[in-house]
Amino acid sequence: xxxxxxxxxxxxxxxxxxxxxxxxxxxxxxxxxxxxxxxxxxxxxxxxxxxxxxxxxxxxxxxxxxxxxxxxxxxxxxxxxxxxxxxxxxxxxxxxxxxxxxxxxxxxxxxxxxxxxxxxxxxxxxxxxxxxxxxxxxxxxxxxxxxxxxxxxxxxxxxxxxxxxxxxxxxxxxxxxxxxxxxxxxxxxxxxxxxxxxxxxxxxxxxxxxxxxxxxxxxxxxxxxxxxxxxxxxxxxxxxxxxxxxxxxxxxxxxxx
Numbered sequence: 001x002x003x004x005x006x007x008x009x010x011x012x013x014x015x016x017x018x019x020x021x022x023x024x025x026x027x028x029x030x031x032x033x034x035x036x037x038x039x040x041x042x043x044x045x046x047x048x049x050x051x052x053x054x055x056x057x058x059x060x061x062x063x064x065x066x067x068x069x070x071x072x073x074x075x076x077x078x079x080x081x082x083x084x085x086x087x088x089x090x091x092x093x094x095x096x097x098x099x100x101x102x103x104x105x106x107x108x109x110x111x112x113x114x115x116x117x118x119x120x121x122x123x124x125x126x127x128x129x130x131x132x133x134x135x136x137x138x139x140x141x142x143x144x145x146x147x148x149x150x151x152x153x154x155x156x157x158x159x160x161x162x163x164x165x166x167x168x169x170x171x172x173x174x175x176x177x178x179x180x181x182x183x184x185x186x187x188x189x190x191x192x193x194x195x196x197x198x199x200x201x202x203x204x205x206x207x208x209x210x211x212x213x214x215x216x217x218x219x220x221x222x223x224x225x226x227x228x229x230x231x232x233x234x235x236x237x238x239x240x241x242x243x244x245x246x247x248x249x250x251x252x253x254x255x256x257x
Contacts, residue, residue: 016064017064020061020064023051023053023057024084026052026053027047027058027061027080028081028085028090029051030047032081034077035078035081039077040078041077042074042075042077044069044074044075046074062080065083065084090117091118093120094119094120095122095154095157096158096160097121097124097125097147097150097175098124098160099144099147099162099171100126100161100162100186101125102126102162105124105126105163106136106137108160108186109121109124109136110137121139124136124139124142125141125143125146125147126142127167131143147174147178148178152178152179156178156179157179158180159183160183160186161175161183161184161186162187165187165188167187168187168191176194181197182197183198183200184200184202185199185202186203188205
């Protein structure tokens with residue numbers, strides 16, 4: 001069985017933009033749902049709506065894959081599933097290690113979507129000696145002292161870090177030194193990695209803060225109630241008598257605060 005160490009996806013060498021690569025999993029998720037319902041073909045408009053993008057962007061993205069669909073028919077769902085899966089490198093086996101088996105790490109280990117998407121959890125690693133040997137999702141946790149050996153023995157090139165922030169950089173350094181070249185970071189910290197190592201950061205608190213911003217903005221708009229006044233604008237003083245004179249002439253009707 002192929003491993004992630006010897007087979008790399010070809011998207012960069014084929015010149016597919018990173019923004020397009022980031023949308024491919026969205027298309028794949030929508031297409032997989034259609035496939036499970038035995039839908040044979042889908043139009044660009046229908047697929048774009050399901051993926052949350054506009055149809056023009058979708059067609060442009062698919063042009064990078066060499067897939068243009070058939071006028072009046074649309075795209076073949078099964079073929080697109082295969083094509084996108086191949087482009088993302090999901091038609092092979094990618095062994096993954098998860099380091100840090102607390103609540104989040106355990107939840108990731110129990111996630112059933114890995115196997116169906118081309119990823120195999122090869123090992124679970126934790127620094128707590130009391131965790132060693134404890135099965136999580138049917139996989140015994142191994143001690144962090146074995147990290148390098150685990151990575152080498154399993155041909156791992158993708159590591160998932162779900163440790164506390166203070167331990168994340170050290171774990172990252174060890175993974176990289178052992179040969180890991182892609183890291184998914186759930187720790188609330190920014191990792192420093194050498195050239196050639198890809199890091200994707202998942203920060204739930206940042207996503208919540210962005211949602212809080214939008215909620216505050218919506219609340220402000222509702223409070224204004226359709227007024228054209230910007231709720232974020234500074235207050236202004238009421239106008240004084242317009243006939244009052246200043247040293248430089250008429251006093252403006254509204255003085256800035």
